[in-house]
Amino acid sequence: xxxxxxxxxxxxxxxxxxxxxxxxxxxxxxxxxxxxxxxxxxxxxxxxxxxxxxxxxxxxxxxxxxxxxxxxxxxxxxxxxxxxxxxxxxxxxxxxxxxxxxxxxxxxxxxxxxxxxxxxxxxxxxxxxxxxxxxxxxxxxxxxxxxxxxxxxxxxxxxxxxxxxxxxxxxxxxxxxxxxxxxxxxxxxxxxxxxxxxxxxxxxxxxxxxxxxxxxxxxxxxxxxxxxxxxxxxxxxxxxxxxxxxxxxxxxxxxxxxxxxxxxxxxxxxxxxxxxxxxxxxxxxx
Amino acid sequence: xxxxxxxxxxxxxxxxxxxxxxxxxxxxxxxxxxxxxxxxxxxxxxxxxxxxxxxxxxxxxxxxxxxxxxxxxxxxxxxxxxxxxxxxxxxxxxxxxxxxxxxxxxxxxxxxxxxxxxxxxxxxxxxxxxxxxxxxxxxxxxxxxxxxxxxxxxxxxxxxxxxxxxxxxxxxxxxxxxxxxxxxxxxxxxxxxxxxxxxxxxxxxxxxxxxxxxxxxxxxxxxxxxxxxxxxxxxxxxxxxxxxxxxxxxxxxxxxxxxxxxxxxxxxxxxxxxxxxxxxxxxxxxxxxxxxxxxxxxxxxxxxxxxxxxxxxxxxxxxxxxxxxxxxxxxxxxxxxxxxxxxxxxxxxxxxxxxxxxxxxxxxxxxxxxxxxxxxxxxxxxxxxxxxxxxxxxxxx
Numbered sequence: 001x002x003x004x005x006x007x008x009x010x011x012x013x014x015x016x017x018x019x020x021x022x023x024x025x026x027x028x029x030x031x032x033x034x035x036x037x038x039x040x041x042x043x044x045x046x047x048x049x050x051x052x053x054x055x056x057x058x059x060x061x062x063x064x065x066x067x068x069x070x071x072x073x074x075x076x077x078x079x080x081x082x083x084x085x086x087x088x089x090x091x092x093x094x095x096x097x098x099x100x101x102x103x104x105x106x107x108x109x110x111x112x113x114x115x116x117x118x119x120x121x122x123x124x125x126x127x128x129x130x131x132x133x134x135x136x137x138x139x140x141x142x143x144x145x146x147x148x149x150x151x152x153x154x155x156x157x158x159x160x161x162x163x164x165x166x167x168x169x170x171x172x173x174x175x176x177x178x179x180x181x182x183x184x185x186x187x188x189x190x191x192x193x194x195x196x197x198x199x200x201x202x203x204x205x206x207x208x209x210x211x212x213x214x215x216x217x218x219x220x221x222x223x224x225x226x227x228x229x230x231x232x233x234x235x236x237x238x239x240x241x242x243x244x245x246x247x248x249x250x251x252x253x254x255x256x257x258x259x260x261x262x263x264x265x266x267x268x269x270x271x272x273x274x275x276x277x278x279x280x281x282x283x284x285x286x
Numbered sequence: 287x288x289x290x291x292x293x294x295x296x297x298x299x300x301x302x303x304x305x306x307x308x309x310x311x312x313x314x315x316x317x318x319x320x321x322x323x324x325x326x327x328x329x330x331x332x333x334x335x336x337x338x339x340x341x342x343x344x345x346x347x348x349x350x351x352x353x354x355x356x357x358x359x360x361x362x363x364x365x366x367x368x369x370x371x372x373x374x375x376x377x378x379x380x381x382x383x384x385x386x387x388x389x390x391x392x393x394x395x396x397x398x399x400x401x402x403x404x405x406x407x408x409x410x411x412x413x414x415x416x417x418x419x420x421x422x423x424x425x426x427x428x429x430x431x432x433x434x435x436x437x438x439x440x441x442x443x444x445x446x447x448x449x450x451x452x453x454x455x456x457x458x459x460x461x462x463x464x465x466x467x468x469x470x471x472x473x474x475x476x477x478x479x480x481x482x483x484x485x486x487x488x489x490x491x492x493x494x495x496x497x498x499x500x501x502x503x504x505x506x507x508x509x510x511x512x513x514x515x516x517x518x519x520x521x522x523x524x525x526x527x528x529x530x531x532x533x534x535x536x537x538x539x540x541x542x543x544x545x546x547x548x549x550x551x552x553x554x555x556x557x558x559x560x561x562x563x564x565x566x567x568x569x570x571x572x573x574x575x576x577x578x579x580x581x582x583x584x585x586x587x588x589x590x591x592x593x594x595x596x597x598x599x600x601x602x603x604x605x606x607x608x609x610x611x612x613x614x615x616x617x618x619x620x621x622x623x624x625x626x627x628x629x630x631x632x633x634x635x636x637x638x639x640x641x642x643x644x645x646x647x648x649x650x651x652x653x654x655x656x657x658x659x660x661x662x663x664x665x666x667x668x669x670x671x672x673x674x675x676x677x678x679x680x681x682x683x
Contacts (some may be wrong), residue, residue, distance in 0.1 A: 002654035009664060048572060049565075049568045049569070049572070050568070052568040052569075052571035052572055053562070056421075057571070057572060058571065058572055061572035062572075067569055067572040070572065071569075124663075125659070125662070127666065128659075128662035128663055128665075128666045129662065129666075130666075143659075150652075158397055165565065168613065168620060168623075168627045169613055169614065169615035169616050169617065169620050170615070170617040172617055173617065173619065174614070176619060176622065176626075177619055177620065177621065177622020177623050177624070178622065178623075178624070178635070178637045178638060179621065179637075180622075180623040181564075181623060181627040181629075181638050182637060182638055183563065184565050185629055185638060185641055185642050185645060186641060186645060189642070189645035189646065189648075189649060190645065192649065193645075193648065193649045193652060193653070196649075197652065197653065197656065200657075200660075201653075201656040201659075201660050202656070204660050204664065205656075205660055205663070209660075209663060209664055209667050210664070210667040210668050210671045211667055211671070213336070220591065233537050246538070284527065
């Protein structure tokens, strides 16, 4: 039975063999899950408002139970996301100020941009057009840092302008009248930017590009294979190897059920996102 | 011979008297000898039967047949008799009808509405076709979907009316004072709404509606729209422009609230467009949240006044009170919010203009840069992938 033996070997090569490395902690993955599910909720309930004159907005709103229901859901997601944001900020504060953990605001594992990111960006662009070698990315590549800060800035801007509308009479105690007009423009434009960016650029950069297609599972499972680690983040891998710390990051392969569950969740998220993207573009250009 | 001839003459005279006298002044009972037969028809197949008991209980029951059928002098009468002229008695009504939109009607103008001439009841009698509660059905026979309306390309107004607040009051509550067709259009002298004498001519509408809604009309006349119409500016709205003529809805109904803003917007185009950019409109457009401010929630409905008028709800001194109707806790700063801000107008709303410009540039630059970045990346990665796989001897991807 040569076929059976061959297929067994293939199975080992694909899943059973090879080491896995930890990339994201459970807390980080949970944060991402809360972030993307509330973001989808906010986008789905915010878009019908932004494009309230479009053909699908009213239909969607009435299916949901009218605007009252949409607004309730939008606010619910906003509160959950705000809490997640505060938990993240508190975590950063505890780690940096209380525990005096190094490398949060500076260094190879920091989210803060540095000179290498500028060089990587230029190098990457040169590589796109065949003018140089592919840059060797570290723990967080420049586009990943951009994603992070875009979300960070976005949450402050969208959150603040959203709460200003929600509690307008309160905010009017210390904001001028025109600011109440401005917050809607800011909220809707920044929200639109976030939606367009996440559902087109982030989806492609992180999940749909050939190296990760159809989905990069690391943000769900927390681990990636040695080969992926080596090719996607060669500098971090080399550094760990040099310091002899590779072993400390080795993790167990994710359970099959967990991978499948993550895939299902991820695909649903991507499907919802792409649907919303199509609706947004159709409303924007009509 | 003379005797005989005298006798013959006498017989003839007697016979003449016997037969001919009733012919001079026939009584109704004699006519009914034939016409009481319910199956009696003329040559064209139309019923020419008269229901005796109904006729006698009708308003014309005390009349003799020949009072109306005046051309019938004797029996047998000709097959074809002249049409009864109602104007012999009803001269005023006939005169009105002659100038009305119904004057050219090929059908008998009176019976079309009043029904069978032999069973006409006074309009206060519920059996009458023109009893207030029966008027819409009577007019609707022609002005309904399948009647004359369709044939003559007129609006089919009956379905709209009967579902309106007036129609409901009339059909569901049996409210005699509820407006029926003739309350607004009149009865015999119905004129086109393009005729300045018509109660439905644009500038007469406030007075027509004011026959019942006197308070509202007084309010309306004190506002800018009422004054404009009184001054002959007929593009200003009257009652029916906002409430519609026939399908009048309860203004608190979500359907009315939703459909009303575009009506104001049909004249106030710029204000409508800027309103649409605001949260009030975005919320309101989706339904299920009808409380959001529509035009008249802030401007007033009937007595719309300019902000320069101290009685206007949007006069600066009244803004806090007006906004507070929805926004509890609205303060002096809050009411500086501009419900018609135009983010594209640098002179009127400079702060908003630059904020919008900044946001638009941010969107455009971020998306453009990353779009190019991502597309180039995709092409390059795919190129590398294909090259690598073919080097490994496998198929592409």
